[in-house]
Amino acid sequence: MSYENLLVEDANGLLYLTINRPKALNALNAATLGELERFFTDDYRQHGQFHGIILTGAGDRAFVAGADIKEFLGIAEQGDGEKMARRGHDIFFLIENFHRPVVALVDGYALGGGCELAMACHLRVATQQARFGQPEVNLGIIPGYGGTQRLNQYIGKGKATELILTGNPIDATEAHRLGLVNYVLPDRETARSKAEELLQTIGAKGPLAIRESIRAINAYYANEHGYGTEARAFGDTTKTADFREGAAAFVEKRKANFRGE
Ligand code: CAA
16 A cells, blocks of 8 residues: 555554645645545555544645645646546545544645545544635635535535635634634644544444444435434444443443444
């Protein structure tokens, strides 16, 4: 498993996935998107068991400053913009529907496709230096990797419309106030510890319950019948050994030992 623009590290039962193009503020070119696709489709399996993933950007300036503008100018000239957006959607759906939690650790710019990538993750932990925005209108285009859909979901239509139409970025405190990020910490080290703590907490729960929770939450936004998906997923989890173990642990007043079965 070798990548040009992704770093993958295993530690403490977690995977750290870093987009590594700091000279271009980690802008998402086609090669990087291809590597993300490979990782979330297949390559993660080579890492055995892990509680979750922390996705971040290399360097101290950006999470991801958007789609790679220099590259997609050429794509646009060939008339392939819609194809590019649909490919981005598919790859970000892989992340949003991933069976283990993915936390975006955002330090610096998360703009355009970078804000969209952070929103495709299950949780977002930011540093005070983080900046979020959908500045595509400055380029004469609209967000293409899900920004017009997911920003509404996190912060509501009114504020999402303002951010998308003005292109104005917001700082981490405002992003937290609006519900776009889960936590804001002073610096990268404390933010990383918070992300790790969240994943360790989730990692102590039944993995099947986590997988099914993610599926049921996403069903609502995928225009599926959310309540139906929830009922089916709930029914599935009640049939698992994990549920028998969790309930027995409650009754016996001990910590549950989930096996993902
Ligand atoms: N694509 C390609 N290269 C980028 C980039 C991007 N999105 N963002 C930054 N870079 C490159 C710059 O071109 C520059 O490279 P060079 O040194 O080779 O010129 C390097 O990263 C550093 O950037 P700046 O010199 O611009 O740094 P700055 O501190 O002056 O500004 C910034 C930082 C405000 C983030 C500015 O770089 C910027 O506005 N970037 C573009 C942000 C943007 O518009 N993102 C949306 C892209 S469109 C999109 O994402 C569509 C979609 O939804 C699919």
